[in-house]
Amino acid sequence: MFRPLGSLLPLQWLMASTATKPLAAITGASSGIGLAFAKKLAPTHDLLLIARRRELLEALAADLSTRHRSHVTILAADLTEADDLTRITTRVAAQPSLELLINNAGFGNRGLFWQTDLDTIDKMHRLHINAVLRLTHAVLGALVARNRGAIINVASVAAFAQRAGNASYGATKSWLATFTEGLHLDLVHARSAVTVQALCPGYTYSGFHDLLGEKRQSLAPRSLWLTAEAVVDASLQGLARGQLVVVPGWRYRWLLAVLSKLPLGLKVRLEAAASR
Ligand SMILES: NC(=O)c1ccc[n+]([C@@H]2O[C@H](COP(=O)([O-])OP(=O)(O)OC[C@H]3O[C@@H](n4cnc5c(N)ncnc54)[C@H](OP(=O)(O)O)[C@@H]3O)[C@@H](O)[C@H]2O)c1
Numbered sequence: 001m002f003r004p005l006g007s008l009l010p011l012q013w014l015m016a017s018t019a020t021k022p023l024a025a026i027t028g029a030s031s032g033i034g035l036a037f038a039k040k041l042a043p044t045h046d047l048l049l050i051a052r053r054r055e056l057l058e059a060l061a062a063d064l065s066t067r068h069r070s071h072v073t074i075l076a077a078d079l080t081e082a083d084d085l086t087r088i089t090t091r092v093a094a095q096p097s098l099e100l101l102i103n104n105a106g107f108g109n110r111g112l113f114w115q116t117d118l119d120t121i122d123k124m125h126r127l128h129i130n131a132v133l134r135l136t137h138a139v140l141g142a143l144v145a146r147n148r149g150a151i152i153n154v155a156s157v158a159a160f161a162q163r164a165g166n167a168s169y170g171a172t173k174s175w176l177a178t179f180t181e182g183l184h185l186d187l188v189h190a191r192s193a194v195t196v197q198a199l200c201p202g203y204t205y206s207g208f209h210d211l212l213g214e215k216r217q218s219l220a221p222r223s224l225w226l227t228a229e230a231v232v233d234a235s236l237q238g239l240a241r242g243q244l245v246v247v248p249g250w251r252y253r254w255l256l257a258v259l260s261k262l263p264l265g266l267k268v269r270l271e272a273a274a275s276r
Contacts, residue, residue, distance in 0.1 A: 021046045021070060023097040025139075027079060027131070028105030030056040032206025033154060036228035037102055038064065040236065046071040048095065050088060051105065052078050079105055079131040080123045093138040101139050103132040103176075104154040108212055113167045121168045128172035136183070143194045144187070150195045150239055153180045157202045157247065160256050164275035173200075177245065184244050197238060198245045201231045202252040224251060 023046045028034035030051035038047055042064040049057050054076035061072040075091060077084035092098065106128055109120055136151055143149035155176040162170040180198035187194050203209075204226045209216060216225065226249055234248035247253045259267055 020097055022099035023048060023095050024100040024102065025092050025095070025098060025135075026050065026102045026104060027135070028154075029060065032208060033201070033204060033228045033231055034102070034104040035060065036232040037104065037235075040229070040232050041100070042068040042070050042072070045100065046073075046097065048073050048075060048092065048098075050075045050077055050079070052076060080126040085131055085134055089134050089138040092135060093142070096142075098139060098142070099149040100152070101135060101150075102152045102154070103135060104152075105131065106154065106208075108166075108169050108208055110165045110212060110214075112165060116168070124168050125172055129175055132176065132179070140183070140194070144190060144192050147193045150197065151180075151183070152197045152199055152235060152239065153177075155180070155198045155200045157200050157252050157256060159198070159200055161259055162271050164272070181244065195239065195242050197235065197243060199231070199235045199238075200245060200247045200252075201226055202247075202249060204228055204231055224249075 021044060024037075024041045025048040026034050026037050026041075027050045029038045029047075029049035030053045034049075034051070038049055038060060041047065047061075047064065047070060049061060049072065051057055054074065057074035057076060061074050064070060065072045075088055077088050079085050079088065092101070107124065109116060109124065113121075132153060136153075139149075140151065143151075153176050156169075156173040158166060158170045159173040159177040177198040177200065180196050183196045187196065203216070203220045203224050205216075206228050209219065231248045235246050238246035247256060259270070262270070
């Protein structure tokens with residue numbers, strides 16, 4: 001039976017708006033790299049956005065769900081707080097359509113280790129390590145059982161190149177990179193199609209350095225600064241290729257390739273010189 005095109009359109013719209021999309025859960029989605037992930041994934045994914053600043057998440061969810069007809073859920077939580085973390089891991093683990101977990105939430109601090117507030121360092125370890133550990137454990141078994149999906153852990157070039165005043169940040173980011181490599185080996189061993197990625201950006205425009213009160217031009221030349229969108233593009237392109245470690249930007253890839261070839265003593269002397 002012939003139906004005029006116009007009569008089909010409402011049905012097509014209804015199907016588009018109710019069809020289930022794969023779900024991506026993003027920590028630290030209120031700003032910077034996490035926000036850029038949310039914007040990039042919104043056309044193709046439903047989203048679970050996690051961060052402390054509820055009002056920013058609400059505005060983002062309203063914008064993305066209107067623009068892309070994606071289902072966007074926000075979960076306001078401080079992932080350094082045990083109760084909040086338990087609530088979030090339980091919620092994320094209960095999502096049958098989850099295909100992508102992005103462990104992105106993080107912050108920096110500066111200062112010689114013994115002069116830095118211990119509570120701040122402790123929070124950094126809880127956010128960069130404990131929250132990632134618990135969230136990954138909550139979802140990975142189900143992803144492996146479904147034999148699909150991916151986890152992106154946002155580390156940093158600081159995982160491979162330290163500077164003075166950054167001991168805990170570099171150490172937690174090294175843990176993230178090493179942990180992700182270990183997960184990759186487990187998944188290969190289990191012959192799973194699930195993939196993991198350690199995303200290791202260099203200096204990126206975001207709220208990160210504003211929170212530290214740092215002037216960008218005093219940290220690095222403009223040519224070394226990346227946009228959050230470029231970092232996300234490199235990550236998702238790497239994910240499509242199944243790339244374990246993604247370092248956005250050829251300058252950073254070149255720098256890390258050179259550093260990795262140096263004897264440890266020389267590498268540490270260069271790091272000390274760069275810290276002056
Ligand atoms: N920017 C850089 O130069 C750079 C370079 C390499 C790696 N990275 C890494 O990239 C990741 C994203 O940082 P960014 O550059 O996008 O900085 P950003 O703009 O400051 O974003 C950080 C995100 O983490 C969230 N967050 C911080 N503490 C949290 C907590 N206790 N609980 C829940 N969420 C928390 C923040 O949300 P709320 O404040 O709303 O909670 C925010 O959404 C971090 O892991 C960072 O280490 C950044």
